[in-house]
Amino acid sequence: MTADPTSSVTQTLLQEAWDEFRSFIKRRGDRVTETRRIVLERALQRGGHFQADELARDVSRGSDRVSRGTVYRTLALLVEAGLVREIRDRDTHVHYEPVFNRPHHEHMICETCGAFIEFDDEAIHSLIHDACKRMEFAETSHRLVIFGTCKKCQ
Amino acid sequence: MTADPTSSVTQTLLQEAWDEFRSFIKRRGDRVTETRRIVLERALQRGGHFQADELARDVSRGSDRVSRGTVYRTLALLVEAGLVREIRDRDTHVHYEPVFNRPHHEHMICETCGAFIEFDDEAIHSLIHDACKRMEFAETSHRLVIFGTCKKCQ
DNA sequence: ATTACTGCAAAGCATTTGCAAATGC
DNA sequence: GCATTTGCAAATGCTTTGCAGTAAT
Numbered sequence: 001m002t003a004d005p006t007s008s009v010t011q012t013l014l015q016e017a018w019d020e021f022r023s024f025i026k027r028r029g030d031r032v033t034e035t036r037r038i039v040l041e042r043a044l045q046r047g048g049h050f051q052a053d054e055l056a057r058d059v060s061r062g063s064d065r066v067s068r069g070t071v072y073r074t075l076a077l078l079v080e081a082g083l084v085r086e087i088r089d090r091d092t093h094v095h096y097e098p099v100f101n102r103p104h105h106e107h108m109i110c111e112t113c114g115a116f117i118e119f120d121d122e123a124i125h126s127l128i129h130d131a132c133k134r135m136e137f138a139e140t141s142h143r144l145v146i147f148g149t150c151k152k153c154q
Numbered sequence: 155m156t157a158d159p160t161s162s163v164t165q166t167l168l169q170e171a172w173d174e175f176r177s178f179i180k181r182r183g184d185r186v187t188e189t190r191r192i193v194l195e196r197a198l199q200r201g202g203h204f205q206a207d208e209l210a211r212d213v214s215r216g217s218d219r220v221s222r223g224t225v226y227r228t229l230a231l232l233v234e235a236g237l238v239r240e241i242r243d244r245d246t247h248v249h250y251e252p253v254f255n256r257p258h259h260e261h262m263i264c265e266t267c268g269a270f271i272e273f274d275d276e277a278i279h280s281l282i283h284d285a286c287k288r289m290e291f292a293e294t295s296h297r298l299v300i301f302g303t304c305k306k307c308q
Numbered sequence: 309a310t311t312a313c314t315g316c317a318a319a320g321c322a323t324t325t326g327c328a329a330a331t332g333c
Numbered sequence: 334g335c336a337t338t339t340g341c342a343a344a345t346g347c348t349t350t351g352c353a354g355t356a357a358t
Contacts, residue, residue, distance in 0.1 A: 031332050031337055053322060067340045072323060088242045089297075092348080093322065108291050119289055124281045131275050132300060137262050139302040143243075146286060148293040185312055185357050207347060221315045226348060246323080247347065 009044045017044055017083060017100045024081040038064045039074040043084060049095045049116055089145050106143075110150035117150060163198045171198060171237060171254045178235040192218045193228040197238060203249045203270055243299050260297075264304035271304060 021040050022032050042059050043050070056071040066074075075096060078084040087095040089109065106124070108117040124144065132139045175194050176186050196213050197204070210225040220228075229250060232238040241249040243263065260278070262271040278298065286293045 033332070033338065035331095035339070051322090056322095065340095068322095069324075069341080070339055073338085088246075092242075092246065092248060094246060108286070108289060110291075111294065117289065117291065119285060121281060121285050124278060124285070127275060127278045127281060128298070128300060131273060131278070132262070132302065135262065135271065135273055136305040136308075137264075137271065137300065137302055138308055139300050140265065141302070142298065142300040144282070144296065144298045146282060146291065146293050146296040148286065148291055148295070151290040154290075154292055187313065187357070189314070205347090210347095219315095223316080223349075224314055227313085 009047070013101060014041060014044060017098075020100070021078065021081055021083055024083075025077075035066050035070060036074050036077070038066055039071055040078060040083070043075070043078065043096070044098050044100065046098075049087065049097050051093050051095055053093070055096075087143075106145070108146045108148065108150070110153055111147055112149055112153035115150050115152075163201070167255060168195060168198060174254070175232065175235055175237055178237075179231075189220050189224060190228050190231070192220055193225055194232060194237070197229070197232065197250070198252050198254065200252075203241060203251050205247055205249055207247070209250075241297075260299070262300045262302065262304070264307055265301055266303050266307035269304050269306075 018037055018040060021036070025032050025036070039055075039059065043055060046055065046058075052072055052075055055075070056068045059066045059071055060068060075084065079086055079096075083098065083100045084096050085099045087097055089095070089107075103120065104125075105118040105120045108119060109115070110117070128142055129139070131137075172191055172194060175190070179186050179190070193209075193213065197209060200209065200212075206226055206229055209229070210222045213220045213225055214222060229238065233240055233250075237252065237254045238250050239253045241251055243249070243261075257274065258279075259272040259274045262273060263269070264271070282296055283293070285291075
């Protein structure tokens, strides 16, 4: 149901995300800038997961250039806004994943080809919820990663 | 059921761990050294989680001094040997956790005080196993982390 | 005797930061 | 006009590496 192969992010989705980001920025009394719009756009356009440095390199070329430092600063802002989330699983570097308008899901990581496979399981969530209750722990979020070999690589 | 408050690692456990590490080293045709024994010992003595740099600092003082570089190299070896595992959750830096003779468990991380709370849930494992079967994914390991607020901090 | 291991200090590298210039409000 | 943001480049801090000396087999 995606729009077109080159950009998996529809214009409408981008618009909505930008509206949300803008409102977040204003709520904090900060400034809505073109630079921030560009970073958000490029981050969402990457689709799947990406690294800060990767995005920084991408954005440092072309007409809409944004400096490395600013990419890092804006990414942190996007995380605070809840539009992007940090993933720390594999290498030393933080990976990011857009969360805007995406349903909750867990990951399987193929140790052979590196693929991120998304899946979800209501029953697991429910058990996690129970475990928190049992331990008297107030959950804000959780993360489940399964390492192994994907179907293709077996 | 722990031995004494100052070191939660019994002498016997240390001995067993060292035997296992030694056998791993020999199997690879590498060399069994005093330095490696010291790093293993200090790593296990830390109990809970620790960071490489933390251990390096700890070990760089006192009579049994081991250099920073060697700590990192030995830690990598311990991971390969399966005596210690890497945890990448919180900050940019890798955390380590001894796995020798410790039962599998998941973590809850308190976002207020930073505590690592360990818990386990057979039912969750079983569902994870089912999910892998469904997705035709061959699991080698998994990791579940729940973020939130612990009982004390609520 | 060989070959691996260690310590040291230097190099790497993603990320952060300080500061002057640019920009939003 | 004033405060925030940006770009640039330099600094940071953990981690890795090269090399000469040391130790294990």
